[in-house]
């Protein structure tokens with residue numbers, strides 16, 4: 014890891030599995046205090062157990078089960094986190110890839126839910142932790158995006174996902190400009206094709222609903238072994254985390270595998 018993050022408090026959303034959990038584990042040896050948020054309490058407990066196995070002291074791990082799509086739960090979770098301490102590093106990683114399918118059939122409520130989880134939750138979490146970061150004169154916010162933003166036509170029938178991730182990147186770059194010279198940086202991270210539950214869920218969907226093109230593409234990349242591990246992707250994110258970059262769109266492919 015590039016920077017000294019000892020003593021920093023890190024809030025990671027979607028930390029129960031996949032990339033978020035790998036980021037938490039990657040930070041386990043960095044002396045950080047880790048706050049793990051997701052809906053599924055059992056997966057958060059699994060993540061906690063893995064960190065304890067890594068010899069992370071129990072008092073440095075806090076689990077916060079909450080649904081980021083639910084404003085009340087989200088506000089309650091943030092209040093509980095901030096009552097314990099300032100957040101120095103926020104990794105907005107949780108996301109939904111739904112709704113998938115022909116755009117003509119997408120319901121407004123489902124689109125709203127995607128925006129709530131993928132855009133509004135990261136933006137409001139950032140707004141909530143920012144006063145503490147600004148007062149400290151140091152903070153790091155990373156919004157986990159997707160390569161879909163670079164080629165939005167590459168995921169036909171994933172319109173909500175493409176739209177929300179593009180909005181998240183615009184939010185990131187705009188906020189970074191607003192915060193320039195404050196010591197608080199804001200960057201987006203495109204993690205690559207990662208072998209996680211999100212990928213498995215897409216592969217398991219009915220090709221009639223999500224389209225044979227999308228179904229075949231996700232099954233092919235899995236079968237051909239082109240997906241990377243969550244640990245590999247997390248390493249690339251963590252290599253950049255402590256640096257002074259801001260307003261950047263980091264991509265896993267631009268960080269050497271040995272980083």
Ligand SMILES: NC(=O)c1ccc[n+]([C@@H]2O[C@H](COP(=O)([O-])OP(=O)(O)OC[C@H]3O[C@@H](n4cnc5c(N)ncnc54)[C@H](OP(=O)(O)O)[C@@H]3O)[C@@H](O)[C@H]2O)c1
Nearest residue numbers: 027029031032051052053081107108159206207209210211
């Ligand atoms: N995997 C890939 O190939 C890939 C590619 C490009 C971008 N990404 C991005 O990478 C990030 C991590 O994805 P992943 O592949 O690790 O996915 P994943 O395995 O499905 O993990 C997603 C995490 O987010 C949590 N989450 C989802 N909805 C939530 C909600 N409403 N409230 C709170 N937590 C919620 C999940 O936990 P619960 O279900 O328990 O809440 C889980 O911990 C996402 O931003 C994704 O868009 C992934």
